Amino acid sequence: MATATTGRGGRGALGLLASNEVGLALLIAVLVAIFATVNPGFTSPFNLFALSRVMGIDMVIGLSMMVVLVTGGLNLAVGSIGVASVMLGGWAMQVAGVPVLPSMTLAVAFGAFLGWINGQLTVRMGVHSFIVTLATMSLFFGAMIVATRAEAFNALPRSFVDLGKLRYGGFVSGMLPLALIVGLGLWLFFNRTSLGREILAAGANPQAAELSGVRVNRTIVVAHALSGALGALAGLMLAARNGAALPSMAGHIGMGWLLPAFLAPVLGGTLLTGGVVSVAGTVLGAAMVTIITNGLLQLQIGEFWVQMCLGLILLAAVLLDRARSVIAERRRSVA
Amino acid sequence: MLKGIWGSDWFGLFVVALVAGTGLALFQPAFLSPFNLYVLLISFSLWALVAMAQMVIIAIGQMNLSVGAIGGLVAISFAGSMEVWGLPVPAAILLGLAIAALCGLLNGVMTHVTGISAFVITLATLSIFKGLNIGITEAQPFYGVPDVVKAFGNARFEGLPHMLIVPVVAIILIWLLFNRMVLGRQMLALGANRHAAELSGIRVGRVVVIAHVISALLAAMAGMLAVARLQLGQPTIGDDWLILSFAAPVIGGAVLAGGHISVIGTCLGVVIVTLINNALVLLGIDPFFVQLFLGGLILIAVGLNRWRERRLAPA
Numbered sequence: 001m002a003t004a005t006t007g008r009g010g011r012g013a014l015g016l017l018a019s020n021e022v023g024l025a026l027l028i029a030v031l032v033a034i035f036a037t038v039n040p041g042f043t044s045p046f047n048l049f050a051l052s053r054v055m056g057i058d059m060v061i062g063l064s065m066m067v068v069l070v071t072g073g074l075n076l077a078v079g080s081i082g083v084a085s086v087m088l089g090g091w092a093m094q095v096a097g098v099p100v101l102p103s104m105t106l107a108v109a110f111g112a113f114l115g116w117i118n119g120q121l122t123v124r125m126g127v128h129s130f131i132v133t134l135a136t137m138s139l140f141f142g143a144m145i146v147a148t149r150a151e152a153f154n155a156l157p158r159s160f161v162d163l164g165k166l167r168y169g170g171f172v173s174g175m176l177p178l179a180l181i182v183g184l185g186l187w188l189f190f191n192r193t194s195l196g197r198e199i200l201a202a203g204a205n206p207q208a209a210e211l212s213g214v215r216v217n218r219t220i221v222v223a224h225a226l227s228g229a230l231g232a233l234a235g236l237m238l239a240a241r242n243g244a245a246l247p248s249m250a251g252h253i254g255m256g257w258l259l260p261a262f263l264a265p266v267l268g269g270t271l272l273t274g275g276v277v278s279v280a281g282t283v284l285g286a287a288m289v290t291i292i293t294n295g296l297l298q299l300q301i302g303e304f305w306v307q308m309c310l311g312l313i314l315l316a317a318v319l320l321d322r323a324r325s326v327i328a329e330r331r332r333s334v335a
Numbered sequence: 336m337l338k339g340i341w342g343s344d345w346f347g348l349f350v351v352a353l354v355a356g357t358g359l360a361l362f363q364p365a366f367l368s369p370f371n372l373y374v375l376l377i378s379f380s381l382w383a384l385v386a387m388a389q390m391v392i393i394a395i396g397q398m399n400l401s402v403g404a405i406g407g408l409v410a411i412s413f414a415g416s417m418e419v420w421g422l423p424v425p426a427a428i429l430l431g432l433a434i435a436a437l438c439g440l441l442n443g444v445m446t447h448v449t450g451i452s453a454f455v456i457t458l459a460t461l462s463i464f465k466g467l468n469i470g471i472t473e474a475q476p477f478y479g480v481p482d483v484v485k486a487f488g489n490a491r492f493e494g495l496p497h498m499l500i501v502p503v504v505a506i507i508l509i510w511l512l513f514n515r516m517v518l519g520r521q522m523l524a525l526g527a528n529r530h531a532a533e534l535s536g537i538r539v540g541r542v543v544v545i546a547h548v549i550s551a552l553l554a555a556m557a558g559m560l561a562v563a564r565l566q567l568g569q570p571t572i573g574d575d576w577l578i579l580s581f582a583a584p585v586i587g588g589a590v591l592a593g594g595h596i597s598v599i600g601t602c603l604g605v606v607i608v609t610l611i612n613n614a615l616v617l618l619g620i621d622p623f624f625v626q627l628f629l630g631g632l633i634l635i636a637v638g639l640n641r642w643r644e645r646r647l648a649p650a
Contacts, residue, residue: 309466
């Protein structure tokens with residue numbers, strides 16, 4: 001499902017095997033087999049439910065970073081936006097007495113608005129989104145803390161909290177299908193809509209895209225707004241799981257989300273330089289990260305070492321990716 | 336002439352800092368109390384080192400997300416080696432600096448050899464260093480910091496904290512590096528135009544690695560000062576350095592694409608941030624506003640830098 005504007009076709013069966021998605025799927029299968037053998041508790045319905053719930057959330061966090069990476073930018077404020085939006089949604093539900101669905105819509109719309117601000121600032125100031133979103137991660141989080149006085153909303157309506165308990169077939173959390181639907185929607189967006197294709201084109205080569213009539217600035221703003229909306233959705237999912245909207249749920253100024261947010265797309269083969277997107281890769285990347293985290297925690301040795309393992313995995317992933325592109329480059333120059 | 340003053344990175348900042356300081360002194364007499372000045376200088380000591388650690392990497396056109404993680408890892412290694420192994424203080428300091436040098440070496444070699452963006456490499460090493468920290472400490476602080484270190488953290492001379500000596504020496508050395516030494520010039524040349532730097536015979540790999548090692552050593556000093564100040568080896572040291580480490584150099588006029596930094600500007604950036612923090616405390620404003628201000632300040636500084644670049648660009 002990798003979509004490149006420049007086209008990566010004609011790789012044949014070998015190319016398919018070497019693709020990120022297949023590699024990740026195989027790795028996931030191996031990991032599941034190992035964890036299931038070492039620890040029978042891994043495949044218990046209880047653990048599978050917890051696993052699929054976190055997996056869905058991690059997937060949406062990864063996708064919210066992915067849509068900005070496609071433009072060649074990044075969004076450090078994902079976590080801040082997620083928390084700020086959820087706190088607004090939590091306030092609407094708990095304090096203002098707004099029904100659950102409109103409150104959730106409000107939260108997602110607010111996330112999109114904060115993302116839109118990021119996009120506008122990036123475009124207007126003409127600087128890299130790194131510094132803009134670095135500033136806004138502090139700004140949004142600070143504003144949220146001032147507005148909420150750092151207090152949680154922990155008397156959310158039952159119907160909202162129950163969303164976190166939704167399960168299918170006894171062990172699949174409702175979060176997982178939701179994330180997959182979001183992924184499918186994004187795949188359709190990037191592959192089947194002209195706006196999606198324009199974002200990819202602008203990410204691959206802004207000058208060329210501009211010359212062929214793409215309004216590059218607009219694609220950047222749209223991508224950031226989409227990222228904000230997805231960040232807010234991930235926040236809602238997390239709040240439903242926790243049963244409360246907590247200011248601390250993404251760590252200090254939302255930095256807790258950064259690692260999962262980058263891990264999933266980078267593992268999945270989305271390039272940081274923009275223009276190439278793999279929705280399936282991001283989904284699989286998030287799945288792998290969740291499985292490794294869960295497996296390590298299950299083994300009882302992991303609790304304090306999980307973060308280091310994830311860091312090593314990110315390092316290994318980018319190194320492998322680099323090695324692969326160098327080899328591909330050499331092969332091309334030989335042929 | 337006017338252009339010269341406008342063009343200097345630090346003149347405007349100096350005026351801002353002066354006005355802010357005078358205003359605070361006039362409206363809030365507590366500002367000039369010896370204790371308040373001492374507290375201000377302690378904050379300055381720590382943050383100046385953190386800002387320098389990032390500035391060195393901005394100079395070569397990269398970024399280092401792992402500054403705080405290195406500071407934290409060194410902080411707990413420094414405190415832990417003294418508590419658990421009973422290392423004498425100088426040996427523990429050397430151990431801390433050696434660990435930092437290794438971290439910097441890893442960052443520098445990885446970014447240079449692989450050609451992967453420093454953002455991703457340092458995001459990964461951030462998790463690795465922080466993960467090591469959490470793995471070693473299991474999120475519990477080391478309390479057994481020797482009295483010598485604690486005393487150094489509290490010692491003052493006529494209102495000047497002793498620990499101020501560390502950033503002052505570091506700032507002078509870094510200023511000399513960028514203004515008087517070939518290596519510093521090579522770093523800036525590399526940051527401004529990598530291709531041209533390569534063509535003119537600069538050994539890029541060496542310069543990149545040295546910059547990362549210097550950055551890590553500065554972060555290590557900040558980490559160890561934080562231990563002296565907190566009087567314990569807290570695993571969370573460094574967690575909140577990221578925003579500040581970028582804010583001060585950017586306020587000081589650094590170009591994030593590389594090739595242009597100002598040591599004096601960065602120091603004034605730290606002074607301004609310190610003053611704002613202090614003002615919030617003295618004026619009884621919610622400390623929660625600090626994040627909000629820092630974020631806003633970065634945006635304003637970036638906006639001003641861009642505006643000045645456009646104005647000064649030859650028409």
